Amino acid sequence: MHETHDAGARRVRPILLAAAAVLVALAYTQVRSSLGHEAKRPGAPGGERFGNGVVVRGDGVGYYAWLRSLLIDGDWQFDNEFDELNPTGSWVPTARTPAGYRANQWSVGPPCVWSPVVASCHALVSSGAFGSYAPDGFSLPYQLAVALVGLAGGLVALVLMFRIGCRFADPVAAAAAAACVALGSTFAYYTAVEPSLAHGLAATALLLFVAYWLRDFGSVSVRRWLVLGGLLGASALMRWQLATFGVVLIGELVWTASTARPRPSVGRFCRVGAALGAGLFVGVLPQLVAWRIVYGAWLVEPMPLAHNWLAPDIGRVLVSFERGFFYWTPITLLAVLGTLVAVRRGTPERRVQAGLLLFAVGVQVYALASLTGPGVFLGAAYGYRFLTESAVLLVPGLATVFALRSRWAAGAVTVGCVLVGWNLLLMGAYRYGQLPDTAAPAELWRAVRWYATSALTYRERAWIGVAACAFFAAVLRCRWSRFAVTEAPAARSADPAPVRRAA
Secondary structure, eight states: OHHHHHHHHHHHHHHHHHHHHHHHHHHHHHHHHHTTSOBOOTTOOTTOBOOBTSSOOTTHHHHHHHHHIIIIISSOOOHIIIIISOTTOOOOOOOBOTTSSBOOOSOSHHHHHHHHHHHHHHHHHHTTTTSSBOSSSOSHHHHHHHHHHHHHHHHHHHHHHHHHHTTTSOHHHHHHHHHHHHHHSTHHIIIIIOTTSSHHHHHHHHHHHHHHHHHTTTOOOHHHHHHHHHHHHHHHHHSGGGGGGGHHHHHHHHHHHHHOSSOOOHHHHHHHHHHHHHHHHHHHHHHHHHHHHHTSSSSOOOSOOOOOTTSOOHHHHHTOTTTOHHHHSTHHHHHHHHHHHHHHSSOHHHHHHHHHHHHHHHHHHHHHHHHOSSSOOOOSOSSOGGGHHHHGGGHHHHHHHHTOSSHHHHHHHHHHHHHHHHHHHHHHHHHTTOOOSSOOHHHHHHHHHHIIIIISOHHHHHHHHHHHHHHHHHHHHHHHTTTOSOOOHHHHHTOHHHHHHHO
16 A cells, blocks of 8 residues: 555656646746836835835735735825835725725735735845845835745645545546646636735635535534634635635535434534634634724625626626636636536535535626626736636546546546646736737637747747646646556545445
8 A cells, every 4th residue: 555655646746746836937937027127116215126016916906005004004094005106007996985094995815814924024124134125015025925925825725626636536637637727727827927816815715615624524513613614714804705605514514414314413503503603703803803994894895796696697707708717718617517527426425525516616606797897897807817716626527537437538638738738828928918808719819829939939938848748748647547546545435336336
């Protein structure tokens, strides 16, 4: 068994390391290309080194304002963050709240995660450890601190995707699926290229919640449900609509009540519900406190929402040329189809888990299709960014397809690698401003071809080619080796053959 695990590790590590290397390379390339275009702090002396706008820009200005204002100014008056220290001219609210503060419609979750590293960075900058950078909260060391936290969160998310995938397939298929979803969806962009937005860290928080939920599925331990509530609250603290993923907990309770023997008592379910509510409240408490101070109320609607609950525009979310989820990142469609396969395979418990995850993603799509309106819009976004967190939860489906013992798996792995390459090239074309908000397939192809042939130098194309071949070889090996690894207990339980024999 020890040799089997070693063999499995030898096959898994190259895949995960290749995916991690791509994320690191994307982050490095983005920061390096942004240097020289950063803005100078207003009124700064001529010899001061700066770095404004290298990482924190777009909606990141609003997220980061919560942290910078409190750390540097000791308040939550955002006028200077929004007006004077907004080097890229990103859109920010101009209205005042009833409490007299400048409105800030973004969540406080990402600043809570950034705060330990940024606060340590501030202490070092203030002591002169980084030379002549100003301790203003916006110079280059602060920007790099935000990027570092975002990249670290992305690498943790990659590992979590792999561990979740291992519950539905063998480790090699799970690693290949995690790598393909991480690099073939919007996750790569919002982890490595735009880490100041909430999507990357929100995906990590949601993966933590799902990984813990799957670990002891069916347990009615009060402690477990308290932790689940806290993790769900932390996910909602990143992006509020992620609270809808609580439907998987409701589904688990229904399944447990109908199948557990002996059936838990009503009192036990009441204690579990109370623990879940307490954990959820603790998780979202920082946002409630921030709203209470800035808006003067514990619960607010910081941006105008549409309420098209009876007429959601599902097509616009999934297949529209305006960055539809399946249209822009088609690997997610392959993963959804794989999740349908997972719902039909394996033990009843695995089928229920896959079904609940797919149902939760569907609820998220429905909610976004209903709420998208004057205050909820994609803006200048790469892909359908609002579903970045949902994309990473489709790893079990893709892993299930990759683990099939048929020619379909070989085709799926090949298609997955091709779609990863397409997504990386599309990201490059987007960063060069070649993609409009609404782009037909011909326009996407034209932009990618321009990026590959005109924007990249010969040396860059050579390096990209070598990196792509290395990644594709590592992933494709998981199929051509025919997954020659003894399956983990969770993967064996997902094999439908023993279930049929038992029947």
